[in-house]
Amino acid sequence: MKSLVIDMLLDLLKAYSPTGREERAVNVLRDYAKSLGFDDVHLDGVGNLVAEVGYGERSIALIGHIDTVPGELPVEFDGSVVKGRGAVDAKGPLVAMFVAAAYAKKLLDLSRYKVYAVAVVGEEGDSRGAKELIRRGFRADGIIIGEPSNGAIVIGYRGSMKLRIECKASRGHTASPPTEASACEKLVNIWLSLRNEYSNFKATATSVSLLSMKCGEDSEIYSIYPDRGLALIDVRIGLDDSREKAEGFINSVVNSYNCTYRVLDYTPPIKVSVNSSVVRALVRALLSEGRRPRFVYKLGTSDMNLLHVCSAGNIAAYGPGNAELSHSDYEEIEVGDVIQAVKIYANTIQEFFKLYDAK
Numbered sequence: 001m002k003s004l005v006i007d008m009l010l011d012l013l014k015a016y017s018p019t020g021r022e023e024r025a026v027n028v029l030r031d032y033a034k035s036l037g038f039d040d041v042h043l044d045g046v047g048n049l050v051a052e053v054g055y056g057e058r059s060i061a062l063i064g065h066i067d068t069v070p071g072e073l074p075v076e077f078d079g080s081v082v083k084g085r086g087a088v089d090a091k092g093p094l095v096a097m098f099v100a101a102a103y104a105k106k107l108l109d110l111s112r113y114k115v116y117a118v119a120v121v122g123e124e125g126d127s128r129g130a131k132e133l134i135r136r137g138f139r140a141d142g143i144i145i146g147e148p149s150n151g152a153i154v155i156g157y158r159g160s161m162k163l164r165i166e167c168k169a170s171r172g173h174t175a176s177p178p179t180e181a182s183a184c185e186k187l188v189n190i191w192l193s194l195r196n197e198y199s200n201f202k203a204t205a206t207s208v209s210l211l212s213m214k215c216g217e218d219s220e221i222y223s224i225y226p227d228r229g230l231a232l233i234d235v236r237i238g239l240d241d242s243r244e245k246a247e248g249f250i251n252s253v254v255n256s257y258n259c260t261y262r263v264l265d266y267t268p269p270i271k272v273s274v275n276s277s278v279v280r281a282l283v284r285a286l287l288s289e290g291r292r293p294r295f296v297y298k299l300g301t302s303d304m305n306l307l308h309v310c311s312a313g314n315i316a317a318y319g320p321g322n323a324e325l326s327h328s329d330y331e332e333i334e335v336g337d338v339i340q341a342v343k344i345y346a347n348t349i350q351e352f353f354k355l356y357d358a359k
Contacts, residue, residue, distance in 0.1 A: 003230075013086055013087060016085065016236075017067055018071075026049050029094075029098065049119040052114060054105070058353060062101055064147070065122075067125070068124065069085075072087040073331060080298065082333055086331065088323070090319065091147055095146060096338050097345055103346050127306055134310060138310050139311070140357060147317045148321030152295065154298050162264040165230075166259060184215040187213055190259065231266075236299065239297055267306065278311075282318055320341040321340060
C-alpha cells in the first residue's frame with residue numbers, strides 16, 4: 001500500500017491542476033482508478049471523476065476535490081514527506097479515499113452495498129463539480145468529504161458570501177472643498193464599518209475580508225475627486241449567524257453612504273449532528289486505529305456546505321494533513337498520515353454499513 005500511495009500522490013501532484021485546468025490530473029487519477037479494479041469509472045458532464053464499487057442499494061460516497069489554488073510548487077519527496085501544490089488541499093485525502101474505496105471491494109457484500117469515490121472539479125472556485133452532482137440528482141446514504149482536518153471530524157463549516165459594492169460621487173477639483181465624500185472615502189468608510197462589526201474570526205461568528213478596492217483612475221493625473229469606486233468583500237457567515245441578519249447590517253451601512261451592493265455568490269453555513277451514522281462510523285474507525293476522536297467547526301467553506309443535500313444531511317468531513325498548510329507555499333503531507341487515512345476511510349465504510357443495517 002505504501003508504494004501505491006506514494007506513486008499516486010506524486011503523479012497527481014506533478015499533474016498541476018488549478019481550478020479550471022483539472023483535466024490532466026483527472027486523467028492520471030482515472031488510470032489509477034481503473035488499475036485499482038473499480039467496477040465502473042467514468043467522467044460526468046463537467047469533468048468529475050466518479051468511480052464505483054458494488055451494486056447494492058445502500059451506498060456511501062467518499063468525495064474529494066482534485067483542483068488546487070493557483071501557484072505551482074516543486075514536487076519533492078524525502079522518503080516520508082511529500083511536498084507540492086495540493087499535497088494537503090486536497091490530493092492527499094483524495095488518494096486515501098480512492099485507495100480505501102477500492103480496498104473496500106474485498107470487505108463488502110457487493111450485492112448489497114455500493115461505494116463511490118468521487119474527485120470533483122472546481123471546489124476552489126465556483127464549486128461547479130459539486131453543483132453538477134446536485135443537478136443530476138446524485139444520492140448516497142452517507143457522504144464523507146475529503147479535506148485536511150488535522151485528524152479531527154469536521155461537523156460544520158461557515159458559509160460564504162461575495163459582495164460587490166459600488167459607490168458614486170460628484171467629481172470636483174481637489175484644490176476646492178468637496179461637496180460630498182468621494183467614492184473612495186465612501187468605500188473606505190463602508191469597509192471600516194463592516195470590519196468593526198465583523199472582526200471575530202471564529203466558527204460561530206461572521207467575519208469579513210477585503211479582496212479588492214478600485215477607485216479614482218484619473219485622479220492622480222488630473223486632481224479630481226474620485227466619482228466611482230468598486231470593492232469586493234468576502235463575508236464568511238458564522239454558524240450562529242444567517243445571511244438575512246448579515247445582509248440586514250450590510251444593507252444599512254451601504255445605504256447610509258448612498259452606495260449599492262450585489263451578492264455575487266452565496267453558500268450557506270452547514271452544521272451536522274454528532275449522532276449521524278457517518279459521524280458515528282468515523283468515530284469507531286478512529287478508535288480502531290488508536291486515535292482519539294475530536295469534533296471541530298471550520299472557519300472556511302467546502303463542498304460539504306452544498307453536498308449535504310445529496311445525503312439528507314448525513315455527511316461529515318475528514319482527511320489527513322495539516323489544514324493550516326492549505327493554500328500556502330509550504331504544502332506538504334506525511335505519507336504515514338495518508339496511509340493511516342486509507343485505513344480509517346476503509347474502516348469507516350465497514351462501520352457505516354454495520355450501523356445502517358442495525359437500523
